[in-house]
Amino acid sequence: MSSFLIRNATAILTGLKGEGARAQGSDLRVRDGQIAAIGTLAPEPGERQIDASNCVIYPSWVNTHHHLFQSLLKGDPQGLNATLTPWLLATPMRLRPAMTEQDFRLAARIGLVELALSGCGTVADHNYHYYPDMPYDSSAILFDEAAKLGLRFVLCRGGGTLSRVPGADLPPAGRPETLDGFLQDIQRLAREFHDPSADAMQRVVVAPTTPPHSMHPQEMRETAAVARSLGLRLHSHLSETVQYHDAVHSQHGMKPVHFCETIDWLGPDVWFAHLVKLDADEIALLGATRTGIAHCPQSNGRLGSGIAPVRALEAAGARVSIGVDGAASNEAADMISETHAAWLLARARDGQDAVAVHRGGRGEADAAATTVEDVVRWGSAGGAAVLGLGAVGTLAPGQAADFSIYGLDRDPRYFGLHDPAIGPVASGGNADLRYLFVAGKEVVRDGRIPNLDLLELGQQSREAVAALLARV
Secondary structure, rough: EEEEEEEOOOOEOOOOOOOHOOOOEEEEEEOOOEEEEOOOOOOOOOEEEEEEOEEEEEEEEEEEEEEEHHHHOOOOOOOOOHHHHHHHHHHHHHHHHHHHHHHHHHHHHHHHHHOOOEEEEEEEEEOOOOOOOOOHHHHHHHHHHHHHHHOOOEEEEEOOOOOOOOOOOOOOOOOOHHHHHHHHHHHHHHHHOOOOOOOOOEEEEEEOOOOHHOHHHHHHHHHHHHHOOOOEEEEEEEEEOOOHHHHHHHHHHHOOHHHHHOOOOOOOEEEEEEOOOOOOHHHHHHHOOOOOEEOOHHHHHOOOOOOOHHHHHHHHHEEEEEEEOOHHHOOOOHHHHHHHHHHHHHHHHHHHHOHHHOOOOOOOOOOOOOOHHHHHHHHHHHHHHHHHOOOOOOOOOOOEEEEEEEOOOOOOHHHHOHHHHHHHHOOOOOEEEEEEEEEEEEEEEEOOOOOOOHHHHHHHHHHHHHHHHHHH
């Protein structure tokens, strides 16, 4: 049996709720890819030991919503100061059709590397880079790049049968698919890649890009039925802006969440990205059905969309997780930046909603309710829950050995912390990641990925961006 021992950690956060959020003891033993014990542990004969003095241990992050292909579309001036719909037209819809297979692979690699270096061990990518007669398999590329790094990967197979680009004269790479073509590919992907086990390294999810715009209602119902018949989960975007309310009201005379109820797109096997603009009855319905959210605070801020009511959703019964969204609307698409923003903005939202006592309110009584431990739980256990990865996301004996070790002694941002355990989330910035383990295997050591030249990757990215812009 392969075994190693992490010793002398300053703190261990578990991803669990309440009193279990912080582990008792400073040591963690891994055996055969699982956590064997946490506490004050004595080394076993011949056992490898890793000294975690002045470090904290977190569950590896579970990112539940990304668009990896956008890692070559950061900071596009044509969309930088736009809100969602104009930005979609200005940046991803303008540039994606010009991307080559090599661009796509490079973008995926950049995004996965950025995530790994923040301590992310599981990535769910909402890939909508598909079109009829596509000359390469973008799904296989994503699985391949994640496997090379040793990350768990969940493909949320996006796309749709409708186009949001005005006019009929679309380039081949911008054309929508047929429903038959979409569903046939889902069945292929399920056969080739989907592992239903609780600690799967590869999963497939059915994910038409957005319910109001990507398919007709009956097609959405059919995709849901096919997904459930195959044992696959469902994911999409929803209610990112008020435009969703306008569009769904215009088309169907109801609110977006109620529309999703009519097409069988609510339930514990469903999660939506964003969910920023929700009425109270929609929050209640999402909670009652145990539907999940991928909370993307930085992208929602960058696009001027708002702040999702994550605490209200969780109180209602919805499942809360965290996603970084695409790098084209979030130029720092890593989980440390995202969880730092999630902590601040959940508190900011409650503060913004505060009502003065003399007006019948509670003042700022609820504004500081979101804790770092809550955010760690959303970004780890919460993500594993919406993905159905029951053996991932928490640090406890018997769980998968997916965890990060962050140093606190080499960066002045952590100096002076009275509670070092909160450092990676509360202090933000570029984490000092000493180790990332996934399934007990070392993915990152001392901020480096083995056999990866970051300077070369950066040069490749600059050359690819220049060539892409020349083609456009």
